[in-house]
Amino acid sequence: MGKISLEGMEFYAYHGVYPEERVIGNSFVVDVFIVTDWEAAAMNDDVNETINYETIYQICQAEMRHTVQLIETLIQNISYAIRRQFRTIQTITIKVRKNRPIPGHRVSHSAVESTESFVNQCPRCQRPFICYNDDTCWCFEKQVSSETREHIKTRFQGCLCSECLSFFAG
Ligand SMILES: [Zn+2]
Ligand SMILES: [Zn+2]
Numbered sequence: 001m002g003k004i005s006l007e008g009m010e011f012y013a014y015h016g017v018y019p020e021e022r023v024i025g026n027s028f029v030v031d032v033f034i035v036t037d038w039e040a041a042a043m044n045d046d047v048n049e050t051i052n053y054e055t056i057y058q059i060c061q062a063e064m065r066h067t068v069q070l071i072e073t074l075i076q077n078i079s080y081a082i083r084r085q086f087r088t089i090q091t092i093t094i095k096v097r098k099n100r101p102i103p104g105h106r107v108s109h110s111a112v113e114s115t116e117s118f119v120n121q122c123p124r125c126q127r128p129f130i131c132y133n134d135d136t137c138w139c140f141e142k143q144v145s146s147e148t149r150e151h152i153k154t155r156f157q158g159c160l161c162s163e164c165l166s167f168f169a170g
Pocket of ligand 1 (some may be wrong): 123124125126127129160161162163164165
């Protein structure tokens with residue numbers, strides 16, 4: 001297990017509910033904290049499984065340009081994009097601060113923070129494994145026919161850990 005964070009990413013963006021926010025914009029600060037399974041990456045010696053700062057930054061930058069009304073939505077979008085890119089995330093915390101949120105008043109910033117955990121129990125062997133539980137999940141990356149995948153999803157009502165999956169793949 002390891003922790004990776006990228007903190008204090010500053011962006012100028014146009015998120016907000018009010019028309020003036022969407023025209024004038026605001027400055028935002030984004031922090032991303034990830035608890036990851038480094039062993040999985042090291043074991044497969046796969047650079048794609050190593051979470052790197054540059055990609056996280058680029059994802060945040062792209063999502064900041066994609067204007068939304070609510071910071072909660074922005075956080076979901078960033079989380080979704082990061083999960084699509086990396087398969088070994090156990091927990092992700094994203095915090096977004098909006099500087100000077102109330103024009104004309106002395107308020108330094110507002111903040112929204114969200115933590116999601118993706119450690120689930122394998123329904124077959126009861127061991128913990130990482131599953132994102134939506135269309136970003138990497139569980140079926142291995143060679144399992146779509147037929148087998150549907151069979152597993154119906155029988156176990158979700159994904160299985162990689163050991164159990166290789167049993168079905170073999
Ligand atoms: Zn299992
Ligand atoms: Zn899954």
